[in-house]
Amino acid sequence: MAASPALRRRAHSLIPLPLVVLALLLSALVALPGTARAAAAGPLTDPIPERPAASGIGLTVEEYAAFPKTEPPPGPVTDPRLMRYARINHLGELPDRSGRKAVPDLNGKLYFVRDSRDGAGTPHLYLDIAATFSPAFFASRGLGQGFGFVTFDPDFRRNGRFYTVHTELASATTAVPDHRQQATTVYHGVVTEWTATDPAADTFAGTRREILRIGFAGPVHGIQQIDFNPTAGRHAPDRGLLYLAVGEGGQGARNSEPLSLALPHGKILRIDPRGTNSTNGEYGIPPDNPFTATPGAIGEIYAYGLRDPHRFSWDPAGAHRMYVGNIGQHAVESVYEVRAGDNFGWSEREGPFVFDKRATDPCDQILPLPEDDAKYGYTYPVVAYDHDPPADWNCTSDVGRAVVGGFVYRGSALPALRGKYIFGDIVDGRLLFADTKDMRRDSGQLAQLYDLMLYDASGKRVTMRDLAQSPRVDLHFGRDAKGELYLLSKANGKIWKITGTRAFASCDTTGSRLTHVMDGRNWAPVTPSKWRFPGREAVLAEAGVQRPGPRRPSGYAVLTAGPAAYGDVRIDAEVRMDTPVETTNRDVIIVFDHQSDTRFSYAHLSQDNTIYPHNGVFVVNDTDRLRVDDQWNGTTGAPPAVTDTDWHKVRVVRCASTGEIAVYVDGAKRPLMTAVDTTLTSGRVGFGSFDNTGRLRGLRVSSP
Structure with missing residues (x-):
């Protein structure tokens, strides 16, 4: 996909410390330099006119597992988007060669899934997170609230350690956050370390300890994912370090906290869960994190300037590049390549565009980049798509678009997709891909996007909405140890395995x-x-x-x-x-x-x-x-x-x-x-x- 004329990518370079501090102070008082020049160019009503192209590739899928129906505790629930069949949001294989796969349900259940002889998955309850943290455990408001994610120590087979993140209602606990937003704290995001007595057991027994608690003023955009870098070898510096994708707490477009190095919100954090040099002494801060020597900055920050970093992953091949899908505010869904110290610009930038927080008309908030944009040091997406609202959209309602980050495919079952970054849209369930060869940070262009089609086990062409039996899919991705991919939907609590590809319109016309x-x-x-x-x-x-x-x-x-x-x-x-x-x-x-x-x-x-x-x-x-x-x-x-x-x-x-x-x-x-x-x-x-x-x-x- 060719970039908008406004897109002028620059290689990231850290701004000297005095300028960083000065910029953060001035941003609360005056508009960014160059904003007036951008405004003169006029608002962009269709910031990325190029749409995903047809790929001609179809994915064949087979139902893999179905999960028990759950409801958000403790209730009541007023948002119908929370009333899903089972709010499963991830699948990942345990790093112990057992073949077991872990699937968290936001409503508080952690399931393990084993493959049966016919290739289907059979889930069983491994740990009840909601019951463990009741009555503080909270999942009744906000799409990401509840039991958000689970990840396993690379040496889980030997040490039995794994990590979870869940939300708690601030009024239901006496615990004090290690970090919190400036506004009143209403919810806590809690990261817990668990140690299983027997790592091979199918039901948890063991101990736990809290390692980090972050306070949020809003019910959305909390701690979305925690994970280890699976490409880090046994002696690599990144081995055993935990990455956290932390949202900005749903504080709106005028919130400047994602650009503040003094807070963890709107950031990707990187910590050592076995260290002790953090403020609370329950985890460590890696010395090579980019801001450990920056006065006033918290050392946990790895990259910043994000609105809602929802899912991240590493490419298993090549340079093991890290990608994160960042859910947009007004118009643009983005995927970034992440490197230490990156500033992605929210809320001064939305994707590769200026976000004008001063605009009184929400239709006028997206502007082209100013000519002097390079001096701000922002890192722009390698992949992005806009919301393509209907012609009668009034710019104030939610169009219903939200990117879900996926994986670079390096498995063996889908050779047509090898080297492609597979991702999609949470809401409508569209499946997309871009070639990693086109996803270049300093190319001056967004990578071309392609649509993927779907076929069920009978060969019938379907959509994720068909499979999920709902117009709102709540799509997520999973990956097993062999690199094969899975599709998940909260709508009916099912998982499908991608078993192959087929060319569209491939009937035999010879003879x-x-x-x-x-x-x-x-x-x-x-x-x-x-x-x-x-x-x-x-x-x-x-x-x-x-x-x-x-x-x-x-x-x-x-x-x-x-x-x-x-x-x-x-x-x-x-x-x-x-x-x-x-x-x-x-x-x-x-x-x-x-x-x-x-x-x-x-x-x-x-x-x-x-x-x-x-x-x-x-x-x-x-x-x-x-x-x-x-x-x-x-x-x-x-x-x-x-x-x-x-x-x-x-x-x-x-x-x-x-x-x-x-x-x-x-x-x-x-x-x-x-x-x-x-x-x-x-x-x-x-x-x-x-x-x-x-x-x-x-x-x-x-x-x-």
Whole structure:
């Protein structure tokens, strides 16, 4: 994905200490330098116009495990988003070669899952976190409240140690936080070390101790994840150090605490759980943390300037880069590569844009970066997508987008995804990926994003909403010791294992090929007088005019040579638009499944992708044309197919049995457009335009 013109990435460099302190002091008093210049450029209503492209890759999934229904204690619950079947939010394999996988439920249960002989997982309760910390344990308000995460010491098999994070109601405990926000503390995030007497046991027995407690003024964006770096070898400096992703407590966009080095909120922390040199003496602060020598800073900080760092992970290969998914405030969801000392800029920056906290209109909060942005030393995302709100959005409501960080795939079952960072959106369950080769901190560009499709065990194409049986998926990811991936949903408390990949529209179209059909005797135009067949081309020389009946293309010709009805078919040709480029809505179409003048399908190739009838896949079934492609979101579709008057290669693959349709342009390996439709499953092929002029040459039609 190409970056917005406003995106000017800079390699991170730490600002000298006096400037850091001065900037923090001045930020509460005056606007950042350069903000006025950015404001003059105007607010960005569509900060990242480029949308994820079709990948043509589908994931096959099989149900792995289903968990018991739970409810948030102690209640009552007023937010329906908390009333999920089971609020499972992670799967990770224990580092003890037992094959057991740990799954936490925010409502307070820690499950272990063992694989059965048929490959399914059988969960059983290992530890009841809610009961252990009752009555202070709290999970009844805020999407991340409750038993948030569990991670196991790399040497768990020998020492039996593991770590959890949970939330407590401040009014229900006498404990005092080690750190807290400036506003009144209402909730505590608590990190606990557990030591199992028998690490091989399937039910916990042993001891525990609290190592860190952080106070929060709000019910959301607490301690989201705690984890060890699994790529750190036995003698590596990072071995056994615990990373914590700490949100800003839901204190709003005007909160400057994520940029303050005096507080842990809005940060990634890094601690030694077996050390003692912290203020409370219950854990250690690694001496190589970036701010241990900075006056006024807490040494636990590893990186800062985050709103809600929800999930992080390390690439098992190469330089073992660390990535974190950061949930945005207003418009942008981001994934950052994390290095020691990074400042990600919230709440002066949202993703790779200025966040204008002074704007009175929430529609005006996202601005391009100022020309002098480099001097602030912010680190910008390697991957990002915006919220793409509907046209009637008023800028004040929640669109329903939240990134969930995932994993770089390095397993063996999915070779098509090796080296890809797999992640998604918590709310709608979209699955996305970017190639790690494109995720470069100093490239000046965001990495191209791609959509992933899903297929169930029967081969049917589905969505996460279908699998979760809910419009709100609450998607999370898991990974086992072999690097294979899992999908989780709180909506129905189920986990699916990704078992393979398949190419979209991969039906067999070999066996018969029809060529050399450009003679006019092989064509049946709707309006013959408007067509020319000079020998090697089919030329629509005059634009068609709208005809009675359903709204449909005005000028096209059907190929009469060859079979009367193609089912599985591949259409290859070169097309050219003859209408001048100044006509923004010009187009040509490839026709398939043609059964009559009011029953056919077509791929519309246009230089405009902003209105419903352009640049998509459509079906005419005795009614006005209906758009069926995956790329249309109500505002824009796939990137424009043709923007000039040159010849362009086009391939359309139509698989009748599955309904899959893929459109490729200029020899691309990935489809520009995809669709699944079974309205019409066979018919003739053809070429034309909705209401412009153009031509076709080199037509080849392949079928079984």
